[in-house]
Amino acid sequence: MERPLKLAEQVATAIKNDVVARGWPVGANLGSEAVLIAKYGVSRATLREAVGILEHTQLASMHRGRGGGLTVRQPAAHVVARTVAAHIHLAGISMDDLFDVRIHLQVLAAQLAAARMTEADVASLRALVQGPPPLDEHIEVALGRASGNPALALLIPTLTRVTGMRAGAPQGAKLDGRSAKSRLEAWRRIVDATVAGDTAALERRMRRSLDAERSWLEARSASIVPKLQDSESGKVSERIAEELAAEVRQRQPGEFLGNEAELLQRLGVTRAPLRQAIRILEHHGVVRMREGSTGGLMACAANPSEIVDALALYLHYIDADIHAIAEIRGALEVEAAGTAAGRPDIAVLLREGLPTPNEGSPTAFHTWVAQLAGNPLTTLLVRALIGATALKPDGTSGATPPASEETTESHRRVLEAIAEGDVSLARHRMRRDLAGCGAGKIARSSS
Numbered sequence: 009m010e011r012p013l014k015l016a017e018q019v020a021t022a023i024k025n026d027v028v029a030r031g032w033p034v035g036a037n038l039g040s041e042a043v044l045i046a047k048y049g050v051s052r053a054t055l056r057e058a059v060g061i062l063e064h065t066q067l068a069s070m071h072r073g074r075g076g077g078l079t080v081r082q083p084a085a086h087v088v089a090r091t092v093a094a095h096i097h098l099a100g101i102s103m104d105d106l107f108d109v110r111i112h113l114q115v116l117a118a119q120l121a122a123a124r125m126t127e128a129d130v131a132s133l134r135a136l137v138q139g140p141p142p143l144d145e146h147i148e149v150a151l152g153r154a155s156g157n158p159a160l161a162l163l164i165p166t167l168t169r170v171t172g173m174r175a176g177a178p179q180g181a182k183l184d185g186r187s188a189k190s191r192l193e194a195w196r197r198i199v200d201a202t203v204a205g206d207t208a209a210l211e212r213r214m215r216r217s218l219d220a221e222r223s224w225l226e227a228r229s230a231s232i233v234p235k236l237q238d239s240e241s242g243k244v245s246e247r248i249a250e251e252l253a254a255e256v257r258q259r260q261p262g263e264f265l266g267n268e269a270e271l272l273q274r275l276g277v278t279r280a281p282l283r284q285a286i287r288i289l290e291h292h293g294v295v296r297m298r299e300g301s302t303g304g305l306m307a308c309a310a311n312p313s314e315i316v317d318a319l320a321l322y323l324h325y326i327d328a329d330i331h332a333i334a335e336i337r338g339a340l341e342v343e344a345a346g347t348a349a350g351r352p353d354i355a356v357l358l359r360e361g362l363p364t365p366n367e368g369s370p371t372a373f374h375t376w377v378a379q380l381a382g383n384p385l386t387t388l389l390v391r392a393l394i395g396a397t398a399l400k401p402d403g404t405s406g407a408t409p410p411a412s413e414e415t416t417e418s419h420r421r422v423l424e425a426i427a428e429g430d431v432s433l434a435r436h437r438m439r440r441d442l443a444g445c446g447a448g449k450i451a452r453s454s455s
């Protein structure tokens with residue numbers, strides 16, 4: 009169930025829609041604090057909270073003083089990466105789930121690169137794995153670029169970076185000489201298979217390489233506390249946010265974490281950074297502040313809505329087109345359908361008549377299947393990818409098109425295969441559905 013938006017969130021959303029509708033005018037001044045207070049008819053406190061949300065997602069920032077105002081910022085890939093990373097960390101998404109998604113995206117990137125690479129790409133990929141380690145770039149990132157898919161070129165470095173942060177390894181952590189040599193060798197074999205277009209070999213080699221990376225990170229990170237920020241700029245508020253997030257992971261959704269006075273005392277901090285930390289956690293849907301005399305902080309099941317939104321906006325900003333998005337959705341959702349079909353618990357629930365979402369609504373249905381597969385990162389990405397294609401050219405969310413009978417029937421058949429536990433058929437039907445109805449339908453609705 010989606011919680012109702014707070015007033016500050018509504019104002020932040022209105023400003024965001026305005027920025028997108030104006031074609032993301034980087035550097036434009038949206039107005040001073042006084043102008044915005046008048047425009048949205050809210051209190052100074054509410055506006056400041058809304059600005060805090062926009063600044064956290066780096067969509068705009070407030071400059072005070074003469075000639076100041078809320079200024080539109082250029083969205084940067086590293087900012088999106090940090091937001092996604094923070095969410096994965098604060099929401100406690102596991103390394104299993106993270107690597108699961110990375111492998112699927114990486115195999116897709118290599119397959120696309122194999123089909124699309126130019127001679128120049130071949131030369132630069134080979135040059136990359138010629139040199140002595142350490143390389144200045146991850147081969148996975150280079151393959152993401154060579155895939156010719158801008159959304160993949162964004163998501164791969166994002167998740168590569170997240171992995172290191174999640175594991176507590178500082179960015180640019182060095183492998184020891186022997187590991188570095190064997191990684192370079194593994195990457196050479198991946199490049200070789202990619203250039204040769206040997207997709208079976210490249211899938212196998214890519215998996216092995218990522219498995220090795222994972223073991224390395226796990227061995228290394230056993231004694232390290234994960235860091236939310238991978239820079240020195242980690243502020244007090246972010247450290248408090250981490251501490252609270254760690255506590256939330258030990259609690260049940262809805263559990264009371266304490267009122268402000270209790271939290272101030274327990275954490276030994278001052279009010280301003282505590283409030284900022286709570287705002288960060290609310291942004292990631294990890295906690296909720298309860299108002300009133302029995303008020304205080306509640307633990308929540310992590311809600312990625314804000315992050316989904318930020319990622320969808322960024323994909324929209326970089327002009328990831330419908331084909332690029334469909335390629336990634338294909339990889340993630342076909343896999344999700346197969347995984348769901350392989351889960352006996354899901355089959356039982358479906359046969360017992362688990363209430364299904366509106367099967368005709370592409371958004372509801374496809375998000376739901378991703379959820380059935382049980383990987384929250386897959387669900388987050390599928391929602392963002394659908395969100396990015398559903399954004400109209402003016403950036404606001406388009407209405408979901410009415411379902412055709414064909415769509416509804418196709419969705420029903422996907423679910424039937426999942427309920428029967430028929431993994432290959434579930435995959436096949438999802439692939440056919442995405443080719444026929446899913447991505448294409450959404451694309452048409454947005455034009």
Ligand SMILES: [Zn+2]
Nearest residue numbers: 370441445446
């Ligand atoms: Zn569909």
